[in-house]
Amino acid sequence: MSLTALTSNDARLIEQGYPDTDSRAFRRCLGQYPTGVAVITARHNGKLLGMAVNSFAAVSLDPPLVLWSIRRESARAADFCEAEHLAVNVLSANQVQVSQWFGSAHPDRFQMAAWEPDAHGAPLLDGAIAHLECRRHAVLDGGDHFILLMRVERHASYQGEPLLFAQGQYAVTQSHPYVLASREATATAPASDVAVVPLLRLLSIANQRMSAQFQQHREALGLNTSSTRVLNKLGVGACSVEELERLTYLGHEAVEDTLADLQAHSYIAKDAAGRFELTRSGRDTNAAIAARSAAFAAGKLQGLSESDVAAAKRVLLALQDR
Numbered sequence: 658m659s660l661t662a663l664t665s666n667d668a669r670l671i672e673q674g675y676p677d678t679d680s681r682a683f684r685r686c687l688g689q690y691p692t693g694v695a696v697i698t699a700r701h702n703g704k705l706l707g708m709a710v711n712s713f714a715a716v717s718l719d720p721p722l723v724l725w726s727i728r729r730e731s732a733r734a735a736d737f738c739e740a741e742h743l744a745v746n747v748l749s750a751n752q753v754q755v756s757q758w759f760g761s762a763h764p765d766r767f768q769m770a771a772w773e774p775d776a777h778g779a780p781l782l783d784g785a786i787a788h789l790e791c792r793r794h795a796v797l798d799g800g801d802h803f804i805l806l807m808r809v810e811r812h813a814s815y816q817g818e819p820l821l822f823a824q825g826q827y828a829v830t831q832s833h834p835y836v837l838a839s840r841e842a843t844a845t846a847p848a849s850d851v852a853v854v855p856l857l858r859l860l861s862i863a864n865q866r867m868s869a870q871f872q873q874h875r876e877a878l879g880l881n882t883s884s885t886r887v888l889n890k891l892g893v894g895a896c897s898v899e900e901l902e903r904l905t906y907l908g909h910e911a912v913e914d915t916l917a918d919l920q921a922h923s924y925i926a927k928d929a930a931g932r933f934e935l936t937r938s939g940r941d942t943n944a945a946i947a948a949r950s951a952a953f954a955a956g957k958l959q960g961l962s963e964s965d966v967a968a969a970k971r972v973l974l975a976l977q978d979r
């Protein structure tokens with residue numbers, strides 16, 4: 658079967674293929690669809706269960722049904738499928754660490770995270786932006802996953818921003834520039850409040866534009882945001898897959914894909930302890946991207962007075978502390 662272009666967007670095409678021949682590329686394509694992150698918990702046969710998932714989805718309002726899917730091969734699949742009561746904890750943007758604890762088989766995750774049991778003993782995590790207490794409704798066949806359909810019996814929402822997962826990495830929500838623009842246009846707030854909105858909007862736009870502009874430097878070296886981040890961390894010292902997951906905020910699969918890619922380019926190799934380290938050409942590439950980054954930053958600041966830059970730094974530092 659020959660590949661034909663899927664759309665007229667050839668210049669923007671990253672990859673295309675067929676799930677049957679390359680399941681990793683298929684998974685990356687699915688990762689283009691952003692999701693939130695939830696930790697599903699339960700107490701089953703006296704055992705606490707908890708797993709970070711991004712397959713959680715709303716299904717029905719009447720009856721109130723939600724679903725998520727679990728890998729058949731997971732050591733905890735049987736326990737989760739048998740549990741009568743389960744809780745969904747929708748994570749906030751401040752809970753990347755919680756996602757990392759529950760996204761691995763970390764033995765102490767229930768000691769590290771603060772929680773209290775619901776009426777059936779399922780852990781409700783502190784800091785989540787929503788809790789849904791559920792009863793198992795059905796377990797369906799989902800290929801290499803089981804689909805757990807659950808009936809929601811009680812729900813609670815809390816203040817906070819959601820944690821997102823998109824393109825293999827953690828992300829946070831940001832109002833679309835159109836939304837901010839329309840807020841400004843209709844703002845009836847006092848002048849002092851209105852003055853703050855354009856500044857924050859400018860910050861967000863500047864950040865997005867500069868990141869997009871720097872992309873050409875990564876591409877020139879055959880890198881993308883994930884491989885740049887992994888090379889950067891390995892520049893400090895050898896790391897295991899788990900350490901890279903924690904340090905780069907990339908998901909497990911994205912780290913594995915990136916390592917496979919970097920290894921294929923001979924930028925990294927495994928050391929005697931099985932950790933990944935930079936090869937000579939990996940160190941050269943890392944130095945090249947660091948040099949481009951420094952030159953890019955210098956170019957951006959060129960022509961600005963020292964006092965302007967110092968004032969901007971003061972404002973940004975002050976904004977972080979408020």
Ligand SMILES: Cc1cc2nc3c(=O)[nH]c(=O)nc-3n(C[C@H](O)[C@H](O)[C@H](O)COP(=O)(O)O)c2cc1C
Nearest residue numbers: 709710711712726727728731732733759760761762
């Ligand atoms: C952001 C994120 C989303 C995940 N989504 C799912 C999912 O939807 N289904 C699943 O089975 N595993 C998912 N995982 C992986 C599980 O959390 C991980 O495999 C599990 O905690 C490790 O335990 P296990 O050995 O029992 O699989 C996800 C992990 C992360 C970090």
